[in-house]
Amino acid sequence: MHSLVNLFIDIPTSIISDSMRRIAGSSALKPFHGSQTLLGTAYTVRVRAGDNLYIHDALRKAQSGDVLVIDGGGDTDRALVGEIMMSVARMRGLAGLVVDGAIRDSDAFRQANYPCYARAVTHRGPFKNGPGELNLPVSIDGCVVTPGDIIAGDSDGVVFIPSDMAETVAAASRNKMRTEEAVLAGIAKGQYDDTWIDDALKHQHV
Numbered sequence: 709m710h711s712l713v714n715l716f717i718d719i720p721t722s723i724i725s726d727s728m729r730r731i732a733g734s735s736a737l738k739p740f741h742g743s744q745t746l747l748g749t750a751y752t753v754r755v756r757a758g759d760n761l762y763i764h765d766a767l768r769k770a771q772s773g774d775v776l777v778i779d780g781g782g783d784t785d786r787a788l789v790g791e792i793m794m795s796v797a798r799m800r801g802l803a804g805l806v807v808d809g810a811i812r813d814s815d816a817f818r819q820a821n822y823p824c825y826a827r828a829v830t831h832r833g834p835f836k837n838g839p840g841e842l843n844l845p846v847s848i849d850g851c852v853v854t855p856g857d858i859i860a861g862d863s864d865g866v867v868f869i870p871s872d873m874a875e876t877v878a879a880a881s882r883n884k885m886r887t888e889e890a891v892l893a894g895i896a897k898g899q900y901d902d903t904w905i906d907d908a909l910k911h912q913h914v
Contacts (some may be wrong), residue, residue: 762840780809
Protein backbone atom coordinates (compact mmCIF):
# COMPACT_ATOMS: atom_id res chain seq x y z
CA MET A 709 0.00 0.00 0.00
CA HIS A 710 2.86 2.39 0.73
CA SER A 711 3.87 2.24 -2.94
CA LEU A 712 0.45 3.66 -3.85
CA VAL A 713 0.85 6.46 -1.33
CA ASN A 714 4.23 7.35 -2.79
CA LEU A 715 2.63 7.93 -6.19
CA PHE A 716 1.11 11.14 -4.81
CA ILE A 717 4.20 12.72 -3.28
CA ASP A 718 4.36 16.44 -4.18
CA ILE A 719 1.07 16.44 -6.11
CA PRO A 720 -1.20 19.35 -5.02
CA THR A 721 -4.76 18.55 -4.01
CA SER A 722 -6.03 20.89 -6.72
CA ILE A 723 -4.35 18.75 -9.36
CA ILE A 724 -5.69 15.54 -7.85
CA SER A 725 -9.17 17.04 -7.68
CA ASP A 726 -9.02 18.11 -11.32
CA SER A 727 -7.92 14.59 -12.25
CA MET A 728 -10.97 13.15 -10.46
CA ARG A 729 -13.59 15.20 -12.37
CA ARG A 730 -13.42 18.00 -9.78
CA ILE A 731 -15.91 16.22 -7.51
CA ALA A 732 -13.46 14.45 -5.17
CA GLY A 733 -12.68 15.35 -1.60
CA SER A 734 -14.21 17.74 0.89
CA SER A 735 -15.18 21.37 0.49
CA ALA A 736 -16.27 21.80 4.14
CA LEU A 737 -13.19 20.52 5.99
CA LYS A 738 -10.41 23.07 6.47
CA PRO A 739 -6.78 22.73 7.63
CA PHE A 740 -6.23 23.70 11.25
CA HIS A 741 -2.45 23.24 11.36
CA GLY A 742 0.27 24.96 9.35
CA SER A 743 1.71 24.24 5.93
CA GLN A 744 2.59 20.57 6.48
CA THR A 745 1.10 18.36 3.78
CA LEU A 746 -0.84 15.19 4.55
CA LEU A 747 -0.37 11.88 2.76
CA GLY A 748 -1.24 8.41 3.99
CA THR A 749 -3.78 5.59 4.03
CA ALA A 750 -7.18 5.79 5.67
CA TYR A 751 -7.95 4.11 8.97
CA THR A 752 -11.63 4.90 9.44
CA VAL A 753 -13.75 5.54 12.51
CA ARG A 754 -17.47 6.23 12.87
CA VAL A 755 -18.66 7.74 16.13
CA ARG A 756 -21.85 9.03 17.66
CA ALA A 757 -22.12 12.82 17.52
CA GLY A 758 -19.94 14.37 20.22
CA ASP A 759 -18.46 11.08 21.48
CA ASN A 760 -14.81 10.05 21.00
CA LEU A 761 -14.48 6.70 22.82
CA TYR A 762 -13.89 4.82 19.58
CA ILE A 763 -11.37 7.39 18.38
CA HIS A 764 -9.28 6.56 21.45
CA ASP A 765 -9.60 2.87 20.51
CA ALA A 766 -8.59 3.64 16.92
CA LEU A 767 -5.44 5.37 18.17
CA ARG A 768 -4.41 2.03 19.67
CA LYS A 769 -5.06 0.07 16.49
CA ALA A 770 -4.05 2.31 13.57
CA GLN A 771 -0.58 1.80 12.12
CA SER A 772 2.26 4.21 11.43
CA GLY A 773 1.53 6.06 8.19
CA ASP A 774 -2.24 5.79 8.58
CA VAL A 775 -4.52 8.81 8.54
CA LEU A 776 -7.29 8.65 11.13
CA VAL A 777 -10.45 9.46 9.17
CA ILE A 778 -13.26 10.23 11.60
CA ASP A 779 -16.93 10.29 10.62
CA GLY A 780 -18.52 12.42 13.32
CA GLY A 781 -21.62 13.07 11.27
CA GLY A 782 -20.58 16.67 10.70
CA ASP A 783 -21.66 17.62 14.23
CA THR A 784 -19.70 20.57 15.65
CA ASP A 785 -21.27 20.95 19.11
CA ARG A 786 -18.42 19.08 20.80
CA ALA A 787 -14.77 18.58 19.91
CA LEU A 788 -13.81 15.01 19.06
CA VAL A 789 -10.03 15.52 19.13
CA GLY A 790 -7.69 17.80 21.07
CA GLU A 791 -4.04 18.24 21.99
CA ILE A 792 -3.65 14.99 23.95
CA MET A 793 -5.07 12.80 21.19
CA MET A 794 -3.08 14.70 18.57
CA SER A 795 0.08 14.11 20.61
CA VAL A 796 -0.68 10.39 20.87
CA ALA A 797 -1.23 10.22 17.11
CA ARG A 798 2.13 11.92 16.48
CA MET A 799 3.90 9.66 18.97
CA ARG A 800 2.54 6.56 17.22
CA GLY A 801 3.50 7.74 13.74
CA LEU A 802 0.08 8.47 12.31
CA ALA A 803 0.23 10.78 9.29
CA GLY A 804 -2.62 13.04 10.36
CA LEU A 805 -6.29 13.47 11.23
CA VAL A 806 -9.39 14.10 9.14
CA VAL A 807 -12.41 14.95 11.29
CA ASP A 808 -15.94 15.41 9.97
CA GLY A 809 -16.75 17.31 13.13
CA ALA A 810 -14.98 19.72 15.48
CA ILE A 811 -11.62 19.83 17.24
CA ARG A 812 -10.24 21.89 20.10
CA ASP A 813 -6.80 23.10 21.25
CA SER A 814 -6.34 24.56 17.79
CA ASP A 815 -3.23 26.50 18.83
CA ALA A 816 -1.53 23.19 19.64
CA PHE A 817 -2.24 21.88 16.14
CA ARG A 818 -0.79 25.02 14.59
CA GLN A 819 2.29 25.00 16.79
CA ALA A 820 2.93 21.31 16.10
CA ASN A 821 2.11 21.75 12.39
CA TYR A 822 0.48 18.33 12.63
CA PRO A 823 -1.94 17.73 9.72
CA CYS A 824 -5.54 18.07 10.83
CA TYR A 825 -8.62 18.82 8.73
CA ALA A 826 -11.95 19.50 10.43
CA ARG A 827 -15.19 21.44 10.14
CA ALA A 828 -14.82 23.72 13.15
CA VAL A 829 -13.21 24.49 16.51
CA THR A 830 -15.01 24.48 19.84
CA HIS A 831 -13.85 24.46 23.46
CA ARG A 832 -16.63 22.04 24.44
CA GLY A 833 -15.29 18.55 25.14
CA PRO A 834 -16.67 15.16 24.08
CA PHE A 835 -18.46 12.32 25.81
CA LYS A 836 -16.71 8.94 26.06
CA ASN A 837 -19.59 6.48 26.11
CA GLY A 838 -19.76 5.05 22.59
CA PRO A 839 -21.04 3.49 20.49
CA GLY A 840 -18.80 3.52 17.44
CA GLU A 841 -17.29 1.43 14.64
CA LEU A 842 -13.79 0.96 13.26
CA ASN A 843 -12.28 0.18 9.89
CA LEU A 844 -15.37 0.33 7.68
CA PRO A 845 -16.59 2.64 4.90
CA VAL A 846 -17.50 6.07 6.28
CA SER A 847 -19.00 9.29 4.94
CA ILE A 848 -16.84 12.41 5.16
CA ASP A 849 -18.62 15.55 3.96
CA GLY A 850 -20.65 13.38 1.60
CA CYS A 851 -17.64 11.45 0.29
CA VAL A 852 -17.34 7.71 0.89
CA VAL A 853 -13.93 6.81 2.32
CA THR A 854 -12.93 3.15 2.58
CA PRO A 855 -10.14 1.75 4.75
CA GLY A 856 -6.90 1.84 2.78
CA ASP A 857 -7.93 4.71 0.50
CA ILE A 858 -5.26 7.33 -0.14
CA ILE A 859 -5.69 10.60 1.78
CA ALA A 860 -3.92 13.72 0.50
CA GLY A 861 -4.11 17.17 2.04
CA ASP A 862 -2.46 20.57 1.73
CA SER A 863 -3.35 24.21 2.34
CA ASP A 864 -6.21 23.98 -0.15
CA GLY A 865 -7.98 21.10 1.59
CA VAL A 866 -8.17 17.31 1.61
CA VAL A 867 -9.02 14.75 -1.07
CA PHE A 868 -9.71 11.02 -0.97
CA ILE A 869 -8.48 8.61 -3.66
CA PRO A 870 -9.92 5.07 -3.79
CA SER A 871 -7.03 2.61 -3.67
CA ASP A 872 -8.17 0.86 -6.85
CA MET A 873 -8.00 4.19 -8.73
CA ALA A 874 -4.68 5.33 -7.29
CA GLU A 875 -2.43 4.47 -10.23
CA THR A 876 -4.80 5.96 -12.82
CA VAL A 877 -5.36 9.16 -10.83
CA ALA A 878 -1.66 9.57 -10.10
CA ALA A 879 -0.75 9.20 -13.78
CA ALA A 880 -3.41 11.72 -14.85
CA SER A 881 -2.24 14.11 -12.12
CA ARG A 882 1.40 13.92 -13.22
CA ASN A 883 0.34 14.64 -16.81
CA LYS A 884 -1.69 17.66 -15.70
CA MET A 885 1.22 18.94 -13.64
CA ARG A 886 3.48 18.81 -16.69
CA THR A 887 0.88 20.66 -18.76
CA GLU A 888 0.47 23.40 -16.17
CA GLU A 889 4.23 23.74 -15.71
CA ALA A 890 4.56 24.34 -19.45
CA VAL A 891 1.82 27.00 -19.36
CA LEU A 892 3.47 28.76 -16.41
CA ALA A 893 6.84 28.64 -18.16
CA GLY A 894 5.26 30.33 -21.19
CA ILE A 895 3.69 33.02 -19.03
CA ALA A 896 7.08 33.72 -17.47
CA LYS A 897 8.28 34.43 -21.03
CA GLY A 898 5.31 36.66 -21.78
CA GLN A 899 3.42 34.01 -23.75
CA TYR A 900 -0.10 32.75 -23.07
CA ASP A 901 -2.47 31.08 -25.53
CA ASP A 902 -6.00 31.99 -24.49
CA THR A 903 -7.74 31.13 -27.76
CA TRP A 904 -9.60 28.36 -25.93
CA ILE A 905 -11.80 31.07 -24.41
CA ASP A 906 -13.33 31.90 -27.80
CA ASP A 907 -14.28 28.28 -28.39
CA ALA A 908 -15.75 27.98 -24.90
CA LEU A 909 -17.82 31.13 -25.40
CA LYS A 910 -19.22 29.78 -28.68
CA HIS A 911 -20.32 26.55 -27.01
CA GLN A 912 -21.52 27.91 -23.68
CA HIS A 913 -24.76 26.56 -22.30
CA VAL A 914 -27.62 29.01 -21.78
